[in-house]
Amino acid sequence: MRQKxxxxxxxxxxxxxPAGLTAAVELSKKFKILVIERRKPGTTSSTWYSYADRAAKxxxxxAVTTRFKEIRFTSPTQKHYMKDDCxxxxxxxxxxxxxxxxxANGVVIRQEAFRDYKYADGGVKVITSKGEYFTRLLIDAMGSGSEIIARHNLIKRHDAWVIYGGLxxxxxHEKPYFLEYYPLNDKDNTYxxxxPHSDTETNIYVFQGRSNTMGNPAELKEIFNKTIAELEPNGEKIQNLGGTIVSGSLKKYALDNIIFFGASGMLNPDGCGMGFNEILKQHQTFAKGIAKAxxxxxxxQKTLSKVADSLRDQETLNFQKIIGAFSLYFIKSKGKWDGGVKWLxxxxxxxxxxxRNExxxxxIMKANLRLHKVIPIKETVSMIPMDNLPFVLEQLARFSVKAATSVVKNRMKK
Ligand SMILES: Cc1cc2nc3c(=O)[nH]c(=O)nc-3n(C[C@H](O)[C@H](O)[C@H](O)COP(=O)(O)OP(=O)(O)OC[C@H]3O[C@@H](n4cnc5c(N)ncnc54)[C@H](O)[C@@H]3O)c2cc1C
Known part of the structure; x- marks a missing residue:
């Protein structure tokens, strides 16, 4: 009776x-949708840079505030100006x-926290802080702290960028801010x-790369306060920023009647914190797959897993995993991030x-060969922990053989 x-x-x-709302916009063209959000809908503690072509597409x-022709990357001894329309x-x-x-498409958005779910009548009963609802499909877009992922122990491997900051x-001032990442050169290897939003409003944060953790942004508060006291002694924090950008892989990307999308589905590319951009790129493919299902x-679970798999290209994943392993282990090398910026x-x-993750x-072949060139194998072996090493070396060797074969083939054609 209650069900009725x-x-x-x-x-x-x-x-x-970003994951929940992009999915809602696309899927509401065909389906009746409820979005539940525990915070005030329309607020976030992230800040996003993207690309002019993607903002248009x-x-x-x-929502564009500022435009830049490059992103500046600095390491203890190196600089790289990545040219792009940012x-x-x-x-x-x-x-x-x-x-x-x-x-406008009829989506209902309520400020309620997801609490639990139960299978019922061929679908799912969703229990929130304020009530119960029935649905055929639950999309978990609760980010890297998803309670469903944690409850089912679904994380296979994860690394994190832990971030704390503010708008x-x-x-x-005289010297304008650029879109950039630079090191504090401290013992914790903080970046x-x-x-920048404008001449007078800038998102500034400190971050660290860490392995096998969901991280705790609050641990970086002191470093941020010290940094901001030096950078902007008269500045006023008008919004908190922060969070953990997790990348890695899950044991399962869907359950019966439930699918993970966005950070909960590990959509952030390993080695770079571009999860927002990946959602932009993938949400239409995701929505098409869901609409079909x-x-x-x-x-x-099998059909929904196929939808999740359609967002992942295996060669790209292999390459990202290599770069992810390198980028996290660069910090342990003598020159810290120098190796990464040398590669850029x-x-x-x-x-x-x-x-861009494009x-x-x-x-991929070129990137692997150049990585080999700037980071000698001897250093790779000493930098990367034993459990990651066989995979990284196997992939590097495989991509190198592929690259060499393609050079030979091209020469034979000539
Ligand atoms: C400071 C910072 C800077 C970043 N910069 C960039 C960048 O420049 N470019 C880029 O591409 N990416 C960037 N990222 C990464 C990007 O923000 C994330 O990858 C992206 O936000 C993931 O989107 P999502 O919708 O999957 O998860 P989230 O953005 O984490 O959204 C999840 C939502 O679920 C809600 N939620 C959680 N639990 C519950 C619950 N129990 N019930 C109801 N609601 C719940 C949360 O309140 C939240 O609103 C940055 C991240 C941070 C923190």
Missing amino acids: SMKKYDIIIAGAG YNIEE VVLDHNKVLELWIKRAK IKHEK VGIH MKKNALD NAMGEESKYWM FTMDW
């Missing part, structure tokens, strides 16, 4: 971050745009990230495809 009074939706999306140009977005404005579009209101009423310099104008097989 429960509100029913075709799809319930838990989490109104995915219709979020209205944009910094007003993070809350991006969410506001998506909320407006979702609501700072400051005086206009500073700068995403919904239409066929095939919402079992060796890639020249083509380095941008790494941050790879061709030729690019």
Whole structure:
């Protein structure tokens, strides 16, 4: 009897971050959708830079605050200016745009926390802080702290960028801020990230790369306070920023009637914190796969896993895993991040495809060979822990053989 009074939706999306809202906008063209978000919908503690072409393609140009022709990467002794048409977005404005579009398509958005789920009547009963709902499909877009992932112990491997910072209101000063990442050269190997919104408002945060952890951003508060006292002594923090960008892999990317999308589904590329950009790139493919599964009423784990797999190319994943392993272990080497920035310099104008996560097989082969060139094998062996080493070396060897074969083939053609 109770079930009858429960509100029913075709799809319930838990989490109104970039993953949940992009999925809601796309899927609401065909389905009745409820989004539940534990915070005030339309707010986030992340800050996003993206690219002019993507902002235009995915219709979020209205939220662009600043444009840059390069991203500056600095390591203790190296510099790399990654050329690209970059944009910094007003993070809350991006969410506001998506909320407006979702609501215009009839999506219901409620400020309620996901608590639990139970299988019932061929679907899922979703229990929130304020009530119970029934749905055929639950999309878990609750980010890297997803309770469903934790409860089922679904994480196979994970690394993290742990971040703490703020949107700072400051005086206009002589030397403008750029979109950049630079080291504090401290014992904890902390980096500073700068995403300027305007001459007088800048997102500034400190971050660290760590292995096998979900991290705790609050641990970086002191380092951030010290950094900001030096950088902007008269600045005022007008918003908190922070979180953990987790990358790695899951044991399962879907359960019966439940699928993980965005950070909960480990969509952030290993080695770079570009999870927002990956969601932009993948949300339409994700929504198409879900719409097809919904239409066929095939919402079992196997079918939903195929939808999740369609977002992952195996060669790209292998390459990202290598770069992820290197980027985290560079910090333990004598020159800290120098190796990484040397590699970016060796890639020249083509380095941008790494941050964009846009790879061709030729690019992957070139990137591997150049990585070999700047980081001698001896150093690789001493840097990367034993449990990761066989995979990294096997992949490096495989990509090198592929590259050599392709050179020989091209010569034979001539
Ligand atoms: C400081 C910072 C800077 C970054 N910079 C960039 C960048 O420049 N470019 C880039 O591409 N990426 C960047 N990222 C990464 C990017 O922000 C994430 O990859 C992206 O936000 C992931 O989106 P998501 O929707 O999957 O998860 P989230 O953004 O984490 O959203 C999850 C949502 O679920 C909600 N939620 C959680 N639990 C519950 C619950 N129990 N019930 C209901 N709701 C719940 C949360 O409140 C949240 O709103 C940055 C991240 C940070 C923290």
